[in-house]
Amino acid sequence: MSTLELKKEKKVMTGNHAVAYAVKLSKAQIISAYPITPQTSIVEKLSEFIEKGEMNARIIKVESEHSALAAVYGAAIAGARAFTATSSHGLLYMHEWVHWFSRARIPAVMAVVSRTIGPPWNIWPDHSDFMDQRDSGWIMSYAMDNQEVFDLVIQAFKVSEDPSVYLPAMVGLEGFILGGTSMPVEIPEENSVLDFLGERRQPYSVADEIISVGNLTSPEETEQIQMGIQNAMGRAREVIKKVDEEFGRVFGRSYGGLASCYKCGDAKYVVVTMGAWSGDALGAIDLLRDNGIDAGLLRIRYVRPFPIEEVREALSNARLGIVFDRSLSFGGFGQLYSDIASSIIGSGTKKNLVNVISGLGGVNISSDDFVQAIKSIIESYESEGYVHPFLWYHQGEVMKYQHIKT
Amino acid sequence: MSSATDGKGILVVPACCTSVVVGTAPKTSMRMPIVHVPFASAAAVASGLREALLVRGLEDKQVIVWAGDGGTADIGMASLSGAAEKNADIIYIMYDNEAYMNTGIQRSSSTPRGAWTTTTPIMGKTEPKKDVSRIMISHDVPYVATASIAYPHDFYNKLQTSLKIRGFRFIQLHSPCPVGWRFDDSLTVDVARMAVETGMWILYEYKNGVIEISNPSRYLIQQNKFKPIEEYIKIQGRFASVDENTLKGLYEYRNRNIEFLNKLAK
Incomplete structure (x- = not known):
């Protein structure tokens, strides 16, 4: 049919x-x-x-x-x-x-x-x-x-x-x-x-x-x-x-398999999310593009099996990957970040990747929150040449996790 | 069991000695399908299995749980109670060797008072045995029975009776463990029989809301011909440290149990 x-x-x-x-x-x-x-x-x-x-x-x-x-x-x-x-x-x-x-x-x-x-x-x-x-x-x-x-x-x-x-x-x-x-x-x-x-x-x-x-x-x-x-x-x-x-x-509906991409092709900055807040992140990508920032969104649809190839492809041309995790492996990183880092290492390319932990416990994150956090990260990356690998976005503020040396 | 169920049985076995006894995959020593499952969940797996047989039109198959006292009286009690309350159409057989034998003789709630185990190493267990059959009667399920490996015909008849009933059926099978109870293998049946003859284990059936004491125990109760409990405990090393006070507790436990069963017996 x-x-x-x-x-x-x-x-x-x-x-x-x-x-x-x-x-x-x-x-x-x-x-x-x-x-x-x-x-x-x-x-x-x-x-x-x-x-x-x-x-x-x-x-x-x-x-x-x-x-x-x-x-x-x-x-x-x-x-x-x-x-x-x-x-x-x-x-x-x-x-x-x-x-x-x-x-x-x-x-x-x-x-x-x-x-x-x-x-x-x-x-x-x-x-x-x-x-x-x-x-x-x-x-x-x-x-x-x-x-x-x-x-x-x-x-x-x-x-x-x-x-x-x-x-x-x-x-x-x-x-x-x-x-x-x-x-x-x-x-x-x-x-x-x-x-x-x-x-x-x-x-x-x-x-x-x-x-x-x-x-x-x-x-x-x-x-x-x-x-x-x-x-x-x-x-x-x-x-x-x-x-x-x-x-x-x-x-009549296809989603692209294990992950779906929005404006990843020419994106200098690829944002990664999973779940409902991806809708807010999509809105943020449009707002960032309106401001002249070449951002794209990679939405993880399957955690297992993990979209290794899709991640490599989506990040292949990006200067920076910004991974938002809404959960955390305490003492380590957000789980998406860890899997994305592992996927990229296998591809033999060196890529800057930052983990942002946010929205824990049901804290609401809007499109504006995404724009604010992403802008702040990009600005710091472009001015300092590197970005701290583990950041919190909490109550409107981007904060460094103090216990990792950079 | 495979002969009693005429090839129609499916066995569900939680972690227990039987997990080991039936042999290594892919072979099995039983002539029936066996589903091994995590400790606490045998009654729940059996309930799901039975429901699937019903939706598939395979009503004539029998789902039987075969579980130890740990998997029944302790870690499996919630799922057992859940299945019993919903009158799941399964037979649950608790083989009761009165301690966690598979992990090396630790106390269970089904261990009798005074018994040595590796977690009651000096004093013996200070609490009385939990009466799981009585808990099952309180669920008002269609069939509850106690049985003993010393009376195989009685057990077989109870199994046959249970197979003809629909709904939740429970049989508690008293099964001495030579290693855990500290007696010679050759005395296994004697120890099991002595439990019945001293009234430390009473054989009965609960059907249609009425308890009927089974033949081997009925005569002993009617004639008050029980052997002294000392005869049961002296042939088992696990009761070596039982003192007068504990012995008194065992007598009280037995007498209260007889009194309870007499009240409900027809």
């Missing part, structure tokens, strides 16, 4: 409801989740779909997030398309299962509605819950707006169930900023998504064969399993791009 023939409907909905609609249209058969702010309205909406008879699925209302992902695993290894959603402490509570899932190479999808980590109790978003999972072997994507939330959830099922991948996939979105904010979302007709996805695929099923899953093995085989995940991640790069293109042909 081509995008011209497809019946579509635009509805105004929150990011959380966009997740629920995508899960419904993907024909997930088993849902299991435990309520946590700001995720809860996803599982409430799915419960409503199921109880109204609009969705043919079963929902397991478990007593914790640890059990939620465990139940999703049980369903998935028995051959069901399964889904869960969580946030923050809920995600941390299920962290053991996040790892177990990918090592079992079982496809499933989870939405992570980002919220910072306590203490103090704080329900506002940053990326610390999501980024804490980046070593777990999941395909990890992060949305910029509610339409992309909807599209990424469907694509997550497709990528996860691809035989050359067979890894679980999580889709991130900031709570409240996307999760609780209404925007127009285009919803295609009921069966078009299932046509796009096809039937459930997975490497094995305990309901259909006598096998043992997860029992003791040798160190060598354990190492091979982990090498296998890394290789699947490598293949996933191509699968993600292919799925993004195919999605574009059917539904």
